[in-house]
Amino acid sequence: MQIFTCPFCGPREETEFHFAAEAGKHRPEPAEEVSDADWADYLYLNDAPKGAAREVWVHATCGEFFVMTRDTVTREITDVTALPGRDG
Amino acid sequence: MTRYSAFSLLREGLRGHRGWQPAWRKARPKPAYDAIIIGGGGHGLATAYYLARNHGMTRVAVLERGWIGGGNTGRNTTAVRSNYFYPESVALYDLALRLYEGLSQELNYNVMLSQRGMLIAAHTPAQMEICARIANAMKLNGVDGELMGADEALQRIPLLNQTTDARYKCMGGIWQGRAGIARHDAVAWGYARGASDRGVDIIENCTVESLLIEGGRITGVDTSLGTIRADRVGVAAAGATPGIVAEAGVRLPIHTYALQAFVSEPVKPCLDTVLLYLGTGTYVSQSDKGEMVFGGGLDRVPTHGQKGNLPAQETVISGLLEMFPAFGQLKLLRQWAGVVDVVPDSSPVIGPVGPEGLFINCGWGTGGFKAIPAGGWLLAHLMATGQHHEISRPFDLDRFARGRLIDEAAGAGISH
Numbered sequence: 001m002q003i004f005t006c007p008f009c010g011p012r013e014e015t016e017f018h019f020a021a022e023a024g025k026h027r028p029e030p031a032e033e034v035s036d037a038d039w040a041d042y043l044y045l046n047d048a049p050k051g052a053a054r055e056v057w058v059h060a061t062c063g064e065f066f067v068m069t070r071d072t073v074t075r076e077i078t079d080v081t082a083l084p085g086r087d088g
Numbered sequence: 089m090t091r092y093s094a095f096s097l098l099r100e101g102l103r104g105h106r107g108w109q110p111a112w113r114k115a116r117p118k119p120a121y122d123a124i125i126i127g128g129g130g131h132g133l134a135t136a137y138y139l140a141r142n143h144g145m146t147r148v149a150v151l152e153r154g155w156i157g158g159g160n161t162g163r164n165t166t167a168v169r170s171n172y173f174y175p176e177s178v179a180l181y182d183l184a185l186r187l188y189e190g191l192s193q194e195l196n197y198n199v200m201l202s203q204r205g206m207l208i209a210a211h212t213p214a215q216m217e218i219c220a221r222i223a224n225a226m227k228l229n230g231v232d233g234e235l236m237g238a239d240e241a242l243q244r245i246p247l248l249n250q251t252t253d254a255r256y257k258c259m260g261g262i263w264q265g266r267a268g269i270a271r272h273d274a275v276a277w278g279y280a281r282g283a284s285d286r287g288v289d290i291i292e293n294c295t296v297e298s299l300l301i302e303g304g305r306i307t308g309v310d311t312s313l314g315t316i317r318a319d320r321v322g323v324a325a326a327g328a329t330p331g332i333v334a335e336a337g338v339r340l341p342i343h344t345y346a347l348q349a350f351v352s353e354p355v356k357p358c359l360d361t362v363l364l365y366l367g368t369g370t371y372v373s374q375s376d377k378g379e380m381v382f383g384g385g386l387d388r389v390p391t392h393g394q395k396g397n398l399p400a401q402e403t404v405i406s407g408l409l410e411m412f413p414a415f416g417q418l419k420l421l422r423q424w425a426g427v428v429d430v431v432p433d434s435s436p437v438i439g440p441v442g443p444e445g446l447f448i449n450c451g452w453g454t455g456g457f458k459a460i461p462a463g464g465w466l467l468a469h470l471m472a473t474g475q476h477h478e479i480s481r482p483f484d485l486d487r488f489a490r491g492r493l494i495d496e497a498a499g500a501g502i503s504h
Contacts, residue, residue, distance in 0.1 A: 002397065015399045036491070048344050050331050
């Protein structure tokens with residue numbers, strides 16, 4: 001069992017968390033001018049990095065989303081940060 | 089190549105097995121080939137075999153960073169089946185199953201295909217309705233599928249938990265009689281032997297470091313064993329595929345997760361089908377040696393490390409014990425994990441990507457083993473002709489921009 005740290009609740013078991021998306025994706029706007037390819041890019045395409053990764057996770061227990069920086073091979077977590085506008 | 093037969097086995101048996109030859113050549117890379125395949129798992133080796141067999145291309149190299157069949161090909165639970173929902177998927181997976189049915193003869197290599205049938209078991213009336221829908225879809229798509237009632241299911245799998253306090257009491261499910269298991273290593277080794285015999289170079293311990301691209305065309309690869317030229321490159325590297333094609337500007341709809349599998353100590357025969365239980369998400373079959381081979385859902389943490397986490401183990405094992413309380417006495421021999429490339433619609437991605445001459449066959453997620461012959465057949469067709477086979481066309485990467493997903497996660501009710 002790995003322990004993840006929620007910026008709001010502190011260290012909790014990994015089963016309380018869900019992976020949401022890779023960090024840094026921005027919803028393309030305005031919607032009516034976005035091409036099919038750009039929508040597909042936003043909705044589906046990923047980097048799936050091996051090694052250092054920045055990801056958005058949600059702590060299912062409190063419902064808050066946050067950014068986790070971790071290594072996808074060693075599983076070491078180096079940083080957890082609340083999303084902009086939220087106080088951790 | 090020595091042909092394997094009952095006679096050759098007898099002859100070698102009489103002279104102390106001193107005459108066997110290695111099944112495939114250990115090759116060193118040449119400076120150039122007509123085609124390079126990155127990834128020496130089942131899909132890559134099958135691609136090489138069918139390039140030579142179906143298309144007469146023998147100046148082909150398979151580059152494997154470790155040893156052949158050491159990735160997901162050697163880490164799965166060996167089930168083969170084609171009980172899918174959509175016509176596109178059935179065409180794909182049943183091509184694989186039909187090729188599996190003739191594979192031992194085709195390769196002169198015993199892949200130990202055992203078509204012992206598979207039950208997808210349901211425990212609620214709602215699930216049984218979904219099962220009926222899938223079984224009907226399978227019939228419409230021309231493959232064998234039938235709705236099985238509780239009585240027959242329990243007759244086939246008498247050890248299933250039938251007590252009054254069973255949490256997921258079996259109501260029946262979908263039966264596919266042609267489904268079964270095959271020896272996973274033998275599939276890799278048989279294809280390697282067949283490809284090597286036709287002139288393909290199989291190069292192990294050779295890591296691809298970068299793709300060579302000139303003027304919008306692929307021209308080769310830089311590897312840990314030097315530069316190798318080819319104007320056609322196929323990538324069949326599962327979870328490593330996104331990292332390989334990234335520098336060609338290609339991004340894929342893939343997340344990589346660990347999928348675990350487990351083997352118990354061997355016991356006397358007591359389970360002669362493959363079972364997937366919708367209620368627990370656990371699947372299990374008994375190997376020829378008597379071991380219970382089982383697995384379940386993904387670890388829920390994206391990873392490239394080939395090791396599993398404890399919560400998923402707990403879920404899978406508790407699922408097995410709910411289905412078969414008697415298995416609580418079994419000791420677990422081994423547990424391992426592979427890195428699987430999961431796509432949002434649970435269907436593979438096959439087709440040309442990025443620069444001209446670059447092709448991929450990936451995104452099989454948790455179900456790549458059953459598809460090996462078809463994956464190889466279709467990637468070979470793409471690499472040889474530059475065109476999609478009609479079966480691979482729906483699985484092109486362009487389906488995500490076209491909105492034409494083949495959503496088997498919802499369609500076939502598979503657990504992931």
